[in-house]
Amino acid sequence: MFHSSIAKTIFFTNYYWLLLLLTNFNTYCQNYNTMKFLLLMLNLLIFNVLLSASSINYEVSMSEPHTHYFEVKMTIIDYQKEYIDVQMPVWAPGSYLVREFSKSVEAVEAVFNKKMLKIEKLNKNTWRIFSQKAKEVIVSYKVYAFEMSVRTSFLDASHGYFNGTSMFMFVDELRNQPSKVAIYPYKDWKKVSTALPKTADKGFVYSATNYDILVDAPFEIGNHLTFEFTAAGVLHNVAMYGEGNYNIEKLKIDMAKVVEACTAVFGENPNKNYLFIIHNLTVGSGGLEHLNSTTLQVNRWTYNESGYKGFLSLVAHEYFHLWNVKRVRPIELGPFDYNNENYTTLLWVMEGFTSYYDELLLLRAGFYSEDELLRKFSGSINYVENQPGNKVQSLAHSSFDAWIKAYRPTENSANTTISYYSKGGIVANMLDLMIINKTKGTKNLDDVMKYLYQEYYKKQNRGFSAKEMQQALEKISGLKLDDFFANYITGTQTFDYKTVFGYAGVDVVVLSEKSMSFGVSLSGNVVRSVKRNTMAYDGGINVNDEILALNGFRFNDNFSEIIEDKKPGDVLEVLLSRDNLIQTLKIPLKESEFNRYLISSPKEKNSVYKKWLMVN
Numbered sequence: 001m002f003h004s005s006i007a008k009t010i011f012f013t014n015y016y017w018l019l020l021l022l023t024n025f026n027t028y029c030q031n032y033n034t035m036k037f038l039l040l041m042l043n044l045l046i047f048n049v050l051l052s053a054s055s056i057n058y059e060v061s062m063s064e065p066h067t068h069y070f071e072v073k074m075t076i077i078d079y080q081k082e083y084i085d086v087q088m089p090v091w092a093p094g095s096y097l098v099r100e101f102s103k104s105v106e107a108v109e110a111v112f113n114k115k116m117l118k119i120e121k122l123n124k125n126t127w128r129i130f131s132q133k134a135k136e137v138i139v140s141y142k143v144y145a146f147e148m149s150v151r152t153s154f155l156d157a158s159h160g161y162f163n164g165t166s167m168f169m170f171v172d173e174l175r176n177q178p179s180k181v182a183i184y185p186y187k188d189w190k191k192v193s194t195a196l197p198k199t200a201d202k203g204f205v206y207s208a209t210n211y212d213i214l215v216d217a218p219f220e221i222g223n224h225l226t227f228e229f230t231a232a233g234v235l236h237n238v239a240m241y242g243e244g245n246y247n248i249e250k251l252k253i254d255m256a257k258v259v260e261a262c263t264a265v266f267g268e269n270p271n272k273n274y275l276f277i278i279h280n281l282t283v284g285s286g287g288l289e290h291l292n293s294t295t296l297q298v299n300r301w302t303y304n305e306s307g308y309k310g311f312l313s314l315v316a317h318e319y320f321h322l323w324n325v326k327r328v329r330p331i332e333l334g335p336f337d338y339n340n341e342n343y344t345t346l347l348w349v350m351e352g353f354t355s356y357y358d359e360l361l362l363l364r365a366g367f368y369s370e371d372e373l374l375r376k377f378s379g380s381i382n383y384v385e386n387q388p389g390n391k392v393q394s395l396a397h398s399s400f401d402a403w404i405k406a407y408r409p410t411e412n413s414a415n416t417t418i419s420y421y422s423k424g425g426i427v428a429n430m431l432d433l434m435i436i437n438k439t440k441g442t443k444n445l446d447d448v449m450k451y452l453y454q455e456y457y458k459k460q461n462r463g464f465s466a467k468e469m470q471q472a473l474e475k476i477s478g479l480k481l482d483d484f485f486a487n488y489i490t491g492t493q494t495f496d497y498k499t500v501f502g503y504a505g506v507d508v509v510v511l512s513e514k515s516m517s518f519g520v521s522l523s524g525n526v527v528r529s530v531k532r533n534t535m536a537y538d539g540g541i542n543v544n545d546e547i548l549a550l551n552g553f554r555f556n557d558n559f560s561e562i563i564e565d566k567k568p569g570d571v572l573e574v575l576l577s578r579d580n581l582i583q584t585l586k587i588p589l590k591e592s593e594f595n596r597y598l599i600s601s602p603k604e605k606n607s608v609y610k611k612w613l614m615v616n
């Protein structure tokens with residue numbers, strides 16, 4: 001109320017001035033352009049003042065959690081228009097796929113003064129409410145939530161979880177306005193965990209300074225276990241949903257070490273509070289990054305010897321993102337367009353560099369040995385270099401097309417795409433060694449991350465372009481990287497592993513091996529994918545073919561036994577069922593080539609190696 005009366009006073013004062021200005025046009029202003037500018041500024045002022053009074057409050061309840069429906073109420077205050085278009089996002093930042101969250105929305109209604117307002121649906125995610133300048137419009141709808149992933153929403157008898165992008169509609173013009181969210185948990189539930197600040201001690205009411213901030217903070221609601229620890233001067237809350245073999249005291253110590261290692265890269269931690277929401281499940285994996293929280297999904301039995309380091313690596317990955325991609329970011333990723341794909345060629349930095357650090361930091365934090373880390377790096381190199389798509393798709397394209405390729409994999413993906421996570425991680429590894437070598441150990445990739453954070457986030461408060469990313473690398477290292485970018489980022493050439501690892505005295509042996517492999521991946525006897533340049537590919541084996549017999553022998557994952565005494569050129573008789581029609585293919589046996597990269601730790605550690613892994 002207070003704000004809206006002030007807004008009106010200012011509006012009328014301005015309007016009066018505007019009229020005065022217009023009626024005395026000739027006297028006041030001889031210069032038409034100046035006049036136009038003045039009018040524009042006035043309009044902007046009036047518009048902003050009017051908007052600054054508007055706000056949106058949300059209420060989320062869940063009276064029947066077993067039905068998987070959240071009930072949402074959205075109150076639009078002091079936005080007096082003939083009609084209001086409310087929209088549901090089509091995607092969730094951090095996960096580059098159009099998910100069409102409006103598909104789970106139903107029963108959209110709007111009222112003013114208990115009177116129903118007319119609603120018309122304009123397109124897949126937009127509802128026009130004929131609000132007739134109503135002072136307060138209450139929009140209500142239900143959201144079906146039964147997809148247990150880190151980027152969607154889920155509600156059942158045991159708990160509720162949601163991301164704002166799949167829950168909260170927005171009004172485009174009001175996206176910069178503050179909002180409040182009140183959560184009304186199911187009657188038997190006592191806890192709500194989110195990174196948004198609470199507005200009062202009682203109840204579960206939270207505030208957000210704008211829509212981007214609102215939908216950046218996921219909510220966990222139920223009777224989950226919570227604990228906290230402090231690291232890097234930041235209070236960390238952990239919300240644990242689901243049974244598992246975790247040890248809370250150990251988690252506090254180990255997660256703190258990961259937090260400290262991540263913070264050391266950037267030199268400072270921008271948060272006061274941070275929330276980990278961890279879902280312990282039988283099926284499910286992954287994480288999604290936010291400004292001051294993350295959701296992790298892991299197998300509930302992951303906290304043992306072998307799985308535990310994988311868990312800590314996921315913690316490091318998502319935590320590193322609070323800088324890299326949430327604050328250090330491409331210009332295209334924020335403020336977000338929630339109606340369309342947001343294209344960037346830089347996911348190899350955002351996800352690739354983060355993947356590099358999620359392993360490197362486990363060494364710095366004391367969880368990996370040097371050999372273990374080198375094995376991780378060589379595993380990644382072997383995967384990338386033996387994937388046919390590596391020679392088809394560049395890193396820049398892999399990033400740009402994430403929306404239609406990486407997030408929509410098909411049976412042909414391995415032949416035509418390369419992961420910006422794995423290959424971007426290799427680029428980070430190469431650049432780190434090149435920077436250390438060029439600067440004689442005075443700089444490394446950490447300095448580039450620090451520079452990007454200080455220059456673009458803190459000083460300019462904006463994202464950077466691909467060109468500026470290259471310039472940042474060049475500035476810190478003193479290297480000229482035009483060829484590097486042309487060859488490895490926009491091109492598909494093979495890295496010069498020997499030279500670059502050689503800087504650190506690390507020996508790389510490339511073994512070119514030939515073997516007669518069938519070239520298919522199977523589930524049971526059914527072909528799921530066919531690898532390019534293999535005998536199956538050349539011989540016409542299709543995805544979905546069911547392999548019945550090879551050379552007259554019943555097929556039972558026994559390809560190598562059947563061809564044991566055969567040589568290249570011999571014919572393999574394949575009996576298969578395709579769309580339930582039995583047929584025989586005669587395929588010449590062929591050797592496929594692949595490169596095996598062996599990376600071994602140096603006998604003596606030189607200065608580049610010591611700087612790289614921060615060891616003595």
Ligand SMILES: [Zn+2]
Nearest residue numbers: 317321351354
């Ligand atoms: Zn990531």
